[in-house]
Structure formats: C-alpha cells, structure tokens
Amino acid sequence: MASAAIPVPAISAVYPPARLHFRTKLLPSSSPRRLRRRLAPPLRAAAAAASSPSSSSSSSLSLGAVPGHEVEEFDVTSSGSNAGLLDRVRSGIAILRDVLPGGSWWDLEQIEWGKGSAEVWNSGKKGLSVSAALRRMWMLVANDKLVIFVAFACLAFAALSEISIPHFLTASIFSAQSQQTMMFYRNARLLVLLCLISGICSGLRGCCFGIANMILVRRMREMLYDAILFQDISFLDKETVGDLTSRLGSDCQQVSRVIGNDLNLILRNALQATGALIYLFILSWRLTLSTLAICSALSTIMFFYGHLIQSELEYGSPVRTGCAGAVGTNGYQKQAAKLTQELVASANEVAQETLSLFRTVRVYGTEKQEFGRYMNWLKSLSEVSLRQSVAYGFWSSSFNFLYHSTQIIAVLVGGISILSGQISAEQLTKFILYSEWLIYSTWWVGDNWSSLMQSIGASEKVFELMDLLPSKQFLAEGKQFLLLFDYMTFFLLVFVMICLLQRWQCSEVVQAFSKVSYKGVKLQKLEGRIDFVDVSFNYPSRSTASVLRKLNLSVHPNEVIAIVGLSGSGKSTLVNLLLGLYEPTSGQILVDGVPLTDLSIKWLRKNIGYVGQEPRLFRMDVSSNIRYGCPRDVSHEEVERAAKQAYAHEFISSLPNGYETLVDDALLSGGQKQRIAIARAILRDPKILILDEATSALDAESEFYVKEVLHLVQNRSSVKRTVLVIAHRLSTIQAADKIIVMDSGSIVEMGNHKELIEKDGLYAQLVKRQANAFAC
Structure with a gap:
C-alpha cells in the first residue's frame, strides 16, 4: 500500500492544542504486535510535531508508509507530552477491537489472494445448507442401508453402555467401602458386561462407518468424474486441470469425513450427553440446574464459534459477491474451509503447471518466479489457517474455563448439599462423573460440528460440478x-x-x-461427404470475436482436402466443429446429407481418425497406445501393419522391448509421437481421416513418409477415405485434390496447387514465403 499523507489542520490560537486526525485499520496481512511496532514511531513523531511550536506554521504532516495498513481519520486530542501515550492507548484499543471476535481481522474477504486470480469464488450463489448437504450424501449411500443401520445400532448400544459405566463404577467402589459383598460382585459383573458390549459395539460401529465412508467417497468420485467426462470442451476451457483434480482428490476425501467421522461422533456424544443429563436430573435437580447454566454458556460459545466473526460484507467486487451469501448464513468455519479448498486447488494448479513445463522453466531460469507464484497461494492459505487456529484457540480456552468452573460449582453446591443432608457422597461422586461426561460430550459435539461445517464447505464445489448437465x-x-x-x-x-x-x-x-443407453442416427454406410452450410462460430470464452463467418464448403467422398492459411484463420476450429467438440453459432454441418446434431456422436467418432497438432501418449506400452480408442479387437499383426503405414515400425522395433515398451510423453521425440498417433488413426480404418498439422513435429525424412501415406490414400482403392489435412508446411499438401485457403474465418481461395499458384493470391504468397525461408 502506498504511503499515506495525513493532514493536520493549521494550529491557531483559538484551538490549542493541535487536533491530529488519523486512525489505523488493521488488515489481515499484519499481526497486532507487528502493527503496534510499526505504528509507534510515526505516532510519536506526529505527537511531537503537533506539540512543537514549529508545527503551527505547517498545514500537513506525512507519517510515512505503514506497510500492510491503510489510514483513516478520527479525532485524537493531544496535549504536550501526554499526546504520544494517549495515541498509543487508542491505537492499542483499535487493534484489540480488530482482533476480537467480530473484528475486521477475521474478515476472510480482505485476505490478499495469490497473484494470478482476481476471483476465488465462482458465483454469488447461496451456500449449501447442512440439511441439503446431508440429504445429498445420504442418497449416495442409501443403497447400502444395512451397513448404515448396523452402524447406527452399534452406535446406540455403545453409547448407552458407556454412559452406564460411571454409575456402576461408583456403586462398586462405595459398596466395597460399606462391606456389601454381594452388591460389589454384582456391580463388578455388570461393569465387565458393559465394557464388553461397549468394546464390541464400538469396533463394529467404527468398521461400519468406515465402510460407509469408503462407499461415499467412491461414489462421489465416480459421479464427479462421470460428470466431468461428459461436459462440453468449452467446460475445460474455463476450468483448470489442477482445480478439477483437487476436487476429485482432497475435496472428496474431506467430504467423506461427514459420515465416517463427524456424524458418527456428533450422534454418539449427543446421545451420551442426553443420557448424562437425564441421570443428573434423577440425582439432583438443583445441582443439575447449576450445571446447565454453565453448559448453556458453553453451548452459546460453541454456536458462536460455528457462526462467529460473520463479516458485514460489502457487495461489488467479484470476491465480495462470492463470499457474501455463504459467510452470513453458514458460519465462519464452513466458509474458511471452502476458501481453503479453493486456495489448495489454486496452489495445486500452479505446481502442476510448473512441473509439466519444467524444461521450459529450467531453460528460461524462472525457478524463483514459479516458486514465488506458489508461495503467494500458500501465503493466502496460511492467512486462512491462522484465523481458523486463533478461532479454535478462543473456543478451547473458553471450554477449559467453563469445564473447570463446572467442577468447582459442582463441588461447592454438592458439598453444601451433603452438609445439609440433601444428597450422599456417593451421589455427589456420580454427579461429578456425569457432569464431566456431559461437558465433554457437549465439547465433542461442538468440535465435530465445526469439522462438519468444514466438510460441508468443501462439498459445495463438488456437488456443484456433479449437478452439471451433460453435453x-x-x-x-x-x-x-x-x-x-x-x-x-x-x-x-x-x-x-x-x-x-x-x-x-x-x-x-x-x-x-x-445412464439409459439411447442412440442417435446411425447411417448404414458412411460415404464420407461433408458439407458446411453458412457456418459461423464464436468461442464461448471470446463471444465477441467471430472465428468463422458464413463459411460454405463441400467435401466429396474419398477426396483429399488440404486447408491452409495464416495462424488464427480458423483452420483448426473447422475441424473441432466437425468432430462435434463445439456447436456452430449459426448454420449447420452435414455428414452424408444428415445434420451432425442428429447423428450419434459416438458412432460418428468411431468412423473418424484424428491426429492433432500435439499428440499425447498415455503411460502404457506402444502397442496399447496404438490400439487406444479402436472400436474393435485387433491383432498384433494389424497393429504392426498400421505402424508400417505410418512409417513408425522401424523406430518402434529399435526400442528395448519393441511394441511392449512402456512410453509416455517424455520418452519419445515429437516426430516419434506424431507417427504413433498417425498409426493409431490408421488402425481405426476410418472413413474420414483428419490430420491437424500432423507433420508439424516431423523431420524432413518423416514428412516424406507421411506424404507417401497421403499418396497411398489417394491411389489405392482398398484404403480410400476422405482426408482433411491442415498444414503449415505447404510442400506436404501439394498433391491434394483440393486446397482450401482461409483468412480471417472465411475461404478466400480454392483449387489445386497448380491453379492457386497461377492465381498468384494468398496461397502463392505463402508458398513464396516458405521457399524464401528455407532458402535462407
């Protein structure tokens, strides 16, 4: 924050002493101690300047920069040497007011987000309520009702047996003291039985809740992954890979705690607290009412802890708008947990991006810069964690104070009751044991309620993604x-x-x-005719920029069509529309005279072979990479035949284990990956083959081989198919039946190589430029 100049009104004889106008507002990035240390020198300087004679002639005074703080106005009347002390006292009070529950320090929206993201929240929708979240989770495990029923039954038996133990334990001790042998052995046997029931039921309870936890997280990941896979490509244009993997990983795992941990402990302790309370009333209603007064205060603090520090948010900025609904409604811990998940996802995205581009980072020497990007998100994450820890500290100290207060009150009131003959020592002992049980059970309910809020906060984004409609x-x-x-x-x-x-x-x-297996139109025989009729298109992320404008194009069956043009002219977009990755803004695409939207997209893609600009290999052996996506079972001989047609067989055979060699993106060169991708497309035996700059990563020799593949497609009737080739290297496509030249989303020229050279238009210029570039 920039240095703040703080005005001081001109001092006149009418208004002595001087009135300084300033106030400091603590921001989340600074601790109170650090703020106090930074403010002390400028405050002393301001007070000294105000009290000095020379200050009467000055109209303003600059206190200098206080990093991480902003300066506002309030009146402080200073007089002589007492001004500095008074200012420090008032600034200390302001600091204390900020850090107490409800102060500005707790406002999550003021945390400085990591660089590179102006919005942490995606929308300003109201947060998911506890009942709605639990209902959604119940539906995910509802098919396994037996496991849930056994878990809750064991929970009830374990809780009831455990709550009975203090009674028989105290009875055993006092019966032994009073020489009641039969009563002592009877109580001892009951204690052993209760311990066995508690141990067995607790074990079964933990096992069943663990199974329910496993079922919940598995089904959440299944449904979330299913929802992501069936989204439009535009969805992945907006969402980052790191964010989605974080949802599938840490977020789902956090949500799974709801059944296996949070609800389990909340219900068990709530049942035990209820049993303890009933028993306390049976023992002594006077003592119980005294204890309840303390427990009520504890419950109030627990509720306040779950919903405290609810900032009075100002709407307007993207971050404020997103935070507003959830903070005020669902509690501080829930909102902090939601923010934590967002920050973790953002940090993971930075780490994944850096590691995937590690060679680029090393070559350009930007290790410190990338480390700084990662640390920005970790800093924001630590700010949230700090507030959660301090909030928990408030709660813990309050609990310990109230817990010991309960013991003291129970002893004092109980002792008076014993002296007056209202209760016995045995009853007081039982009362103290059960009051401790009540207070601890209440504490566990509150503690796990806070954890439940965090899990529900993490579930909001997961359920939001699960609710997305398929493409x-x-x-x-x-x-x-x-x-x-x-x-x-x-x-x-x-x-x-x-x-x-x-x-x-x-x-x-x-x-x-x-999930119902419906199918669109399937043609009995695909000829390979393609028609673009008045097709226009804008990408969703750039709705104002037209990529294609009223484009018309007809491709006849078994033609080899080359598409060329400058970068950004719409060549790859044309292919993306044909593949059904996006839908045209206007116009339509016909395949054999049938609108693309009426065809079964799955069937169509089985009949299309595609090789992209930057083919990626899966971490599996070469043979499996070539077989990937093939709609039929193929033999090893067919795999080798496809590799030979793509001129990949020779280098594959030279690998340590040949076609069984485990590969991924890092182990092969760009040209080798490109040829494996071409072999993958050929193995499908598609009627339509699309090569989107498939020769861009090939050397001169490999490019020659690919040209031979195209020549084979054109001249051998047994393998004829419709081929669309997008290429920057114009030498690759000179033998094409038709060359389409695009510029700014429109077709500007069309013809074969010879015709276009004679026209001396854009295509001829591109050929000359490449010839000159190679000549140099």
Missing part, C-alpha cells in the same frame, strides 16, 4: 428412441415425478436419465 450431444442421442417408444417417455415422466416427491435433487434425475 447436449450426449442428451441428444435419446431423441429417436423416445420418438419410437412412447411408453418409455411415459415411464420417464413417472420416474421424474416419483423422484420429485421424494425430494431428489435434479442431478440424480439427470444422471439416471443419462
């Missing part, structure tokens, strides 16, 4: 089936009504519907 192309596959079978439509409507009556969430209905 339209997957839902559209059900159209024809529903038209042919009306009874299925009726069944679906009845199913939806039942779900709504049972208060199911929309996501469960949609996910149940999406």
Whole structure:
C-alpha cells in the first residue's frame, strides 16, 4: 500500500492544542504486535510535531508508509507530552477491537489472494445448507442401508453402555467401602458386561462407518468424474486441470469425513450427553440446574464459534459477491474451509503447471518466479489457517474455563448439599462423573460440528460440478428412441415425478436419465461427404470475436482436402466443429446429407481418425497406445501393419522391448509421437481421416513418409477415405485434390496447387514465403 499523507489542520490560537486526525485499520496481512511496532514511531513523531511550536506554521504532516495498513481519520486530542501515550492507548484499543471476535481481522474477504486470480469464488450463489448437504450424501449411500443401520445400532448400544459405566463404577467402589459383598460382585459383573458390549459395539460401529465412508467417497468420485467426462470442451476451457483434480482428490476425501467421522461422533456424544443429563436430573435437580447454566454458556460459545466473526460484507467486487451469501448464513468455519479448498486447488494448479513445463522453466531460469507464484497461494492459505487456529484457540480456552468452573460449582453446591443432608457422597461422586461426561460430550459435539461445517464447505464445489448437465450431444442421442417408444417417455415422466416427491435433487434425475443407453442416427454406410452450410462460430470464452463467418464448403467422398492459411484463420476450429467438440453459432454441418446434431456422436467418432497438432501418449506400452480408442479387437499383426503405414515400425522395433515398451510423453521425440498417433488413426480404418498439422513435429525424412501415406490414400482403392489435412508446411499438401485457403474465418481461395499458384493470391504468397525461408 502506498504511503499515506495525513493532514493536520493549521494550529491557531483559538484551538490549542493541535487536533491530529488519523486512525489505523488493521488488515489481515499484519499481526497486532507487528502493527503496534510499526505504528509507534510515526505516532510519536506526529505527537511531537503537533506539540512543537514549529508545527503551527505547517498545514500537513506525512507519517510515512505503514506497510500492510491503510489510514483513516478520527479525532485524537493531544496535549504536550501526554499526546504520544494517549495515541498509543487508542491505537492499542483499535487493534484489540480488530482482533476480537467480530473484528475486521477475521474478515476472510480482505485476505490478499495469490497473484494470478482476481476471483476465488465462482458465483454469488447461496451456500449449501447442512440439511441439503446431508440429504445429498445420504442418497449416495442409501443403497447400502444395512451397513448404515448396523452402524447406527452399534452406535446406540455403545453409547448407552458407556454412559452406564460411571454409575456402576461408583456403586462398586462405595459398596466395597460399606462391606456389601454381594452388591460389589454384582456391580463388578455388570461393569465387565458393559465394557464388553461397549468394546464390541464400538469396533463394529467404527468398521461400519468406515465402510460407509469408503462407499461415499467412491461414489462421489465416480459421479464427479462421470460428470466431468461428459461436459462440453468449452467446460475445460474455463476450468483448470489442477482445480478439477483437487476436487476429485482432497475435496472428496474431506467430504467423506461427514459420515465416517463427524456424524458418527456428533450422534454418539449427543446421545451420551442426553443420557448424562437425564441421570443428573434423577440425582439432583438443583445441582443439575447449576450445571446447565454453565453448559448453556458453553453451548452459546460453541454456536458462536460455528457462526462467529460473520463479516458485514460489502457487495461489488467479484470476491465480495462470492463470499457474501455463504459467510452470513453458514458460519465462519464452513466458509474458511471452502476458501481453503479453493486456495489448495489454486496452489495445486500452479505446481502442476510448473512441473509439466519444467524444461521450459529450467531453460528460461524462472525457478524463483514459479516458486514465488506458489508461495503467494500458500501465503493466502496460511492467512486462512491462522484465523481458523486463533478461532479454535478462543473456543478451547473458553471450554477449559467453563469445564473447570463446572467442577468447582459442582463441588461447592454438592458439598453444601451433603452438609445439609440433601444428597450422599456417593451421589455427589456420580454427579461429578456425569457432569464431566456431559461437558465433554457437549465439547465433542461442538468440535465435530465445526469439522462438519468444514466438510460441508468443501462439498459445495463438488456437488456443484456433479449437478452439471451433460453435453447436449450426449442428451441428444435419446431423441429417436423416445420418438419410437412412447411408453418409455411415459415411464420417464413417472420416474421424474416419483423422484420429485421424494425430494431428489435434479442431478440424480439427470444422471439416471443419462445412464439409459439411447442412440442417435446411425447411417448404414458412411460415404464420407461433408458439407458446411453458412457456418459461423464464436468461442464461448471470446463471444465477441467471430472465428468463422458464413463459411460454405463441400467435401466429396474419398477426396483429399488440404486447408491452409495464416495462424488464427480458423483452420483448426473447422475441424473441432466437425468432430462435434463445439456447436456452430449459426448454420449447420452435414455428414452424408444428415445434420451432425442428429447423428450419434459416438458412432460418428468411431468412423473418424484424428491426429492433432500435439499428440499425447498415455503411460502404457506402444502397442496399447496404438490400439487406444479402436472400436474393435485387433491383432498384433494389424497393429504392426498400421505402424508400417505410418512409417513408425522401424523406430518402434529399435526400442528395448519393441511394441511392449512402456512410453509416455517424455520418452519419445515429437516426430516419434506424431507417427504413433498417425498409426493409431490408421488402425481405426476410418472413413474420414483428419490430420491437424500432423507433420508439424516431423523431420524432413518423416514428412516424406507421411506424404507417401497421403499418396497411398489417394491411389489405392482398398484404403480410400476422405482426408482433411491442415498444414503449415505447404510442400506436404501439394498433391491434394483440393486446397482450401482461409483468412480471417472465411475461404478466400480454392483449387489445386497448380491453379492457386497461377492465381498468384494468398496461397502463392505463402508458398513464396516458405521457399524464401528455407532458402535462407
């Protein structure tokens, strides 16, 4: 923050002494001690300047910069040497007011976010309520009711047996003291029985809740991963990989604590607290009311801890808008947990990006810069954790004070009751034991309620992603089936009504519907004709920039079409639309005369082979990488044949284990990965083959081989197919049947190589530029 100049009004004889106008506001990035240390010198200087004679002629005074703090105005009347002390006292009071519960230091929205993100929250929607979150989680484990029933039954038996132990323990001691032998052995046998029941039921309870926990986290990850996989490509344009992997990993694991840990302990301790309270009333209602007064104060602090420090948020900024609804409604711990998950996801994204581009980082020497990016997020994360820890400290100190106060009150009131003959020593001993049980059970309920709030805070983003509707192309596959079978439509409507009556969430209905195996139109035979009719397109993230403008193009079956143009002219976008990765903003795409939106997208992609600009290999052997995505079972001979057609067989054979060699992106050169990707596309035997700058990573020899593949496609009838080639190296596509030249999202030239050279247009210019570049 910039240095703040603090005005001091001109001193006149009418208003002695001077009135300094300043106030410091503590921001989250500074601790009170550090603030006090930084403020002391400028405050003393200000007071001295105000009291000195020379200050009467000055109209303003600069206190200098106080890093991490902003300066506001309030009146402080200083007089002589007492001004500095008074200012320090008032600044100390302001600091204390900020750090006490409800002060500005607790405001999560003021934390300085890591660089590179202006928005931590995606929207200003109201946070998920506890009941709604628990209902969603229950639906995920509802099919395993037996496990849940056994878990809760064991919980009840364990809690009741444990709450009975102090009674028989005290009775055994006092019966032995009073020489009641039969009573002593009877109580001892009951103690052994209760301990056995408690041990067995506690073990079964932990086992069953652990199984329920495993079921919950597994199904959450299944449904979340399923929801992500069936999203539009534009979804991945907005979401980062690190964020999504964090949701699948740490967030789902945090949410799984709800059943296995939080609810388990909350219900057990709530049941024990209820039993202890009933027993206390039976022993002595006077002592119980005294204890309840303390427990009520403890419960108030627990509630305050769960919902305290709720900032009075100002709406307007992206961060404020996102925080507003959840903080004021669902509690500080829940909101802090949600923010923690967001910050962890952002830190993971930075780490993943840096490690995936490690060679680039090393070459450019930006290790410290990347370390700084990562540390920015960790700093923000530590700010949130600090506030959570301090809040927990407030709670812990309050609990210990109240716990010991309860003991003291019980002893004092109980002692007076014994002296007056109202209760016996045995009853007082039982009362103290059960009051401790009550106070500890209450504490555990509050402590685990705080943990529950954190888990629910982490669940909000997970459920938000799970509720996303699948891409339209997957839902559209059900159209024809529903038209042919009306009874299925009726069944679906009845199913939806039942779900709504049972208060199911929309996501469960949609996910149940999406699991039905519907199919779109499948052509009996794909010829390979492609038509673009008045196609325009804007990317969702850049809605104002038109990538394609009223484009018309017809590709005949078995033609080899080359698409060239300057970078950003829309070549790859054309291919993305044909693959169904995006939908045109206007116009339509026809395949063999059928609109692309009416076709089964899964069937269409089985008939398309695609090689991208930067092919990626999975961490598996070479043979499996070539087989990847092939819709049929293929033999090793077919894999080798495809590799030979892609001129990859020779280098694959030279690998340590040949086709069984384990590879990934880091073990092969760009040209080798490109040829494996071409072999993968050829193995599918597609009717339409798309090479999106597939020769960009090839050396001169490999490029020659790829040109031979294209020549083979053109001249051998047994392997003829429609081929679309996007290339920057124009020498690769000179033999194409037709060359399409694009510029600014439109087709500006069309013809074969010879015709376009004779036109001396954009294509001819591109050829000359490349020839000159190679000549140099």
